[in-house]
Amino acid sequence: MHKVLIANRGEIAVRIIRACREMQLSPVAVYSECDRNALHVRLADEAYLIGPSAPRESYLRIDTLIDVAKRCGADAVHPGYGFLAENEDFAAACRDAGLTFIGPTPEAVALMGSKTAAREVAVKAGVPVVPGTPDPLGADIGDAEMLAIAEGIGYPLLVKAVAGGGGKGMRTVTGASDLLSAVRAARSEAGTAFGDPAVFLERRITHARHIEVQLLADQHGTVLPFVERECSIQRRHQKVVEETPSLAVTPELRQRITSAAAAVARAAGYTNAGTIEFLLDRDGKFYFLEMNTRLQVEHPVTEMVTGVDLVRWQLRIASGERLTLDPQKVLTPNGHAIECRIYAEDPDNNFLPSPGRIQNLRVPSGPGIRDDSGATAGLDVPIFYDPMISKLIAWAEDRPAAVARMKRALGEYVVTGIKTTVPFFTWLLDQAAFQTSAFHTTYLDELLKERNGRPFVEPDASDETLAAVAGALQLALAPRAAGATTTLAAGASASAAASAGRWKARARSEGLR
């Protein structure tokens, strides 16, 4: 393996470029029209335009990506997460073109991509699944039959799309009267979002935690589970904070849940990096939920407490190397790590997307802080993709210290021009239930509903006084910048003057020689 095409964008493309560099592999970027100036394009050795900004016309074009990979002489393709990462046709197209797909086989992607087939794999591996229908509901199933099946599972229950994820094609049903309309709605949503209207029913486990197990599996039969991740802080089924280890998992439970995860991966013939997701109920019983056949957004927290670089191992496994990591070491967390997903969203306006140009950006750093980002000042956050701009990760020797460190880092975060979820996280980290880890997957939605849109940071009078003082001084320092739009010009001319000054100084010193 010499040259790796990265079929993705944003922070994850940057993350993969970094791993390639450290392994003396040449990273190749692809980009859509609006991503011309993106950081991943600037950091790569080579970069190729793959089409217009809409994902369908660029990052989701299998034919274009394969064509670019072949033309530039890449021998491997990393799909990142999202886009084509869990698309078996893409994995197969890479294999057919003689390219190493950095991930599992197309067969494993297809098997675990179907939620009902994946449940069957788990059952065969002796791992408990949430009670539900073993197969998708037939398209021609009668109303009476459907009601009888639901009665057998018990309410509340979930209607879930067989394909896809992220809360799409999913409905909660609390009683028989809502069932038929919920199935109709979920089918139509799944059909539109994933091209497959099939749905199935599953009991809804209330007050459950989302616990997941990271795995690495090589091509020689070794499957290695890592210490669990706790991802129960979710907003509308989307994770917003992840951490490891989970305060709800004892060493004994860790032993059982990670062994169960490894058993499922073995039964699926799985290779490379993957994650098995579980629900953990209030009695400490866990249930297989689904498998993600790719690198996860939240992989850095695992890296922070185990010291293992998961992306480098993905590349090593794909080139045929054997896993040589100590199984006990990767199950024993060193300290605690937390990740906050920083989104270009306005938390005080119902988390409405806030695209636009980043005018000013200074990211936190210092002990135990990692910022995985594709954003820089001067970049536009495009409207076409997921609005996550960065992942902020804090590591410390224990959870209270990691929370304190994350709060310190959020306070250092400076970003202007767009709104971000930084104020929301500052508030969340102060909540009593967060600090004691007494939460479950619907905790955040319930808390936000209770707040009813109240702003996360209420401005106080002293802030306004300071703003007035700062405003007056802004004018006093740059009297010509009296208007609205001239501040930037003033800034630009100031830096131009500064750089002119440096040039003059240089000329002077050279003149003296």
Place this chain on the structure above:
Amino acid sequence: MQYDIEVNGQRRQLTVTGRDGRFIVRLGEEEWSVDASHVAGHTLSLLIGNGEGLVVSREIPVATDPVSGQHLFGIGPVPVRVGLNVRRRFGRTDDAADGGSGPQRIVAPMPGKVVRIVGAVGDAVVHRQPVVVIEAMKMENELRASRDGTITEVLVQEGQSVEAGALLAIITPS
């Protein structure tokens, strides 16, 4: 020198004396001595003395709002909206929900795609009625009339992509 500064819609008058980065700022009965400097163009660093030996350091990133042209001062995690020399530049905002009598200019608050235009030139609209719907990041945002009136201009078409601050429609109040 006197400055009119509008903070979160409220106007204040401040007096600033001094130069070379060292200033005395007065607001009503209060007074501060401030060492102020521009860092990298878009950031203000203020060392604020209270006159009793205490000097507070505050760093304030300054951005411009592409829609209103007003400044956004980063004080705490939420930016504070600040209008400078308001008497001259921001005498009256057209889209104020009350009082103003000029036409309402409906502008795009963010870059996006126009998905719907509700009504055509000459149509009457009522207060809070959606006029243009734009989509950004898969979310639809309704831009509404701030008072009763008539649509007098529509400057975009459905399906068109627009930049932040783009003028979309004009409503003349009745």
